[in-house]
Amino acid sequence: MSDKFKALEAYEDLKQKLEAKLSNTSLTLQSLQELRQEYLGKKGPIQELMGEMKNLSPEEKPSFGQKINALKTLVSDLIESKKKELEERQVQEKLEKERIDITLPGKEVNTGSIHVLSKVIEEVEDLFIGMGYEVKDGPEVEYDEYNFRLLNIPKDHPARAMQDTFYVDVERLLRTQTSAAQAHTMLEYGGNKDVRIICPGKAYRRDEDDATHSHQFTQIEGLVVTKDVTMSDLKGTLLKMAQSLFGEDREIRLRPSYFPFTEPSIEVDVSCFKCHGKGCSMCKDTGWIEILGAGMVNNNVLSMCGYDPKKYQGFAFGVGVERIAMLKYGIDDIRSLYANDLRLLKQFKA
Numbered sequence: 001m002s003d004k005f006k007a008l009e010a011y012e013d014l015k016q017k018l019e020a021k022l023s024n025t026s027l028t029l030q031s032l033q034e035l036r037q038e039y040l041g042k043k044g045p046i047q048e049l050m051g052e053m054k055n056l057s058p059e060e061k062p063s064f065g066q067k068i069n070a071l072k073t074l075v076s077d078l079i080e081s082k083k084k085e086l087e088e089r090q091v092q093e094k095l096e097k098e099r100i101d102i103t104l105p106g107k108e109v110n111t112g113s114i115h116v117l118s119k120v121i122e123e124v125e126d127l128f129i130g131m132g133y134e135v136k137d138g139p140e141v142e143y144d145e146y147n148f149r150l151l152n153i154p155k156d157h158p159a160r161a162m163q164d165t166f167y168v169d170v171e172r173l174l175r176t177q178t179s180a181a182q183a184h185t186m187l188e189y190g191g192n193k194d195v196r197i198i199c200p201g202k203a204y205r206r207d208e209d210d211a212t213h214s215h216q217f218t219q220i221e222g223l224v225v226t227k228d229v230t231m232s233d234l235k236g237t238l239l240k241m242a243q244s245l246f247g248e249d250r251e252i253r254l255r256p257s258y259f260p261f262t263e264p265s266i267e268v269d270v271s272c273f274k275c276h277g278k279g280c281s282m283c284k285d286t287g288w289i290e291i292l293g294a295g296m297v298n299n300n301v302l303s304m305c306g307y308d309p310k311k312y313q314g315f316a317f318g319v320g321v322e323r324i325a326m327l328k329y330g331i332d333d334i335r336s337l338y339a340n341d342l343r344l345l346k347q348f349k350a
């Protein structure tokens with residue numbers, strides 16, 4: 001067989017073999033690259049056919065050369081188009097694999113919620129800041145002096161029995177009321193500056209824990225000391241607070257009471273927001289619900305704390321945050337406010 005025939009036969013053979021290899025479904029980009037090397041590389045069949053040129057006559061050379069070039073083009077076209085096909089398939093497979101089903105429901109992110117006690121405190125703070133009050137902090141481990149003596153409750157005063165106290169030592173105790181902030185603030189302000197503060201915080205009493213009592217609880221103290229403040233200012237202020245907490249159409253009722261540090265002292269009821277005064281289990285059929293204690297600052301307290309009672313008067317109030325939260329949100333056991341049970345807390349998400 002002449003070299004020329006050999007070359008032409010090789011051409012057909014090569015083309016067929018390559019096509020067969022390219023149609024192999026398990027071909028990868030990697031093995032395609034190897035095929036390219038195999039066919040078009042220096043030791044490949046095309047290169048080998050080129051080597052045959054020297055054995056041909058000058059007349060045969062051009063057409064043989066053309067054939068080989070055409071073969072080379074054909075081989076690289078075949079490989080190139082296979083490569084495109086494989087690359088496209090790879091992209092498709094990747095897209096398929098990474099496909100996101102946007103119709104699937106999302107994972108729920110567990111966001112926290114503001115505790116109802118904090119909610120009530122924040123609500124009251126907002127209201128009073130809006131009326132020009134300052135929010136104060138006070139120590140929970142307090143001196144007897146501030147918690148009792150400066151509030152007109154000397155040692156042996158019977159009022160001490162009303163507030164069973166956790167003592168730390170002879171002078172110090174866990175404050176039984178945020179009223180301790182009254183004495184701190186008046187002394188700090190030095191007797192010649194108006195006071196307008198609220199002080200939210202924890203207080204402690206040696207109470208047996210039950211559905212309505214807790215040895216640790218939360219109060220918000222309010223104190224105003226200025227030159228011409230009266231009981232009607234106190235009433236107006238408390239009415240505003242009751243309405244902001246329990247609804248705009250609430251009314252309040254004042255009843256005489258006794259606290260050593262206020263004179264006169266009052267207890268304040270809000271009209272029942274459940275039955276609107278008709279009588280129900282919430283208000284024990286009275287139409288009224290007790291919400292806080294208050295009064296005009298006792299002259300003794302004013303003068304012990306550096307304010308001249310002939311020039312200054314004041315009013316004070318103390319509200320139990322737990323009680324407000326329980327009324328407002330219909331919670332019937334104070335202990336559930338401290339149990340951190342997510343089922344309760346989650347109900348009060350904003």
Ligand code: PHE
Binds near residue numbers: 176262317
């Ligand atoms: N400190 C009182 C209590 O705990 C409440 C109160 C505060 C009363 C301020 C009058 C004025 O019961």
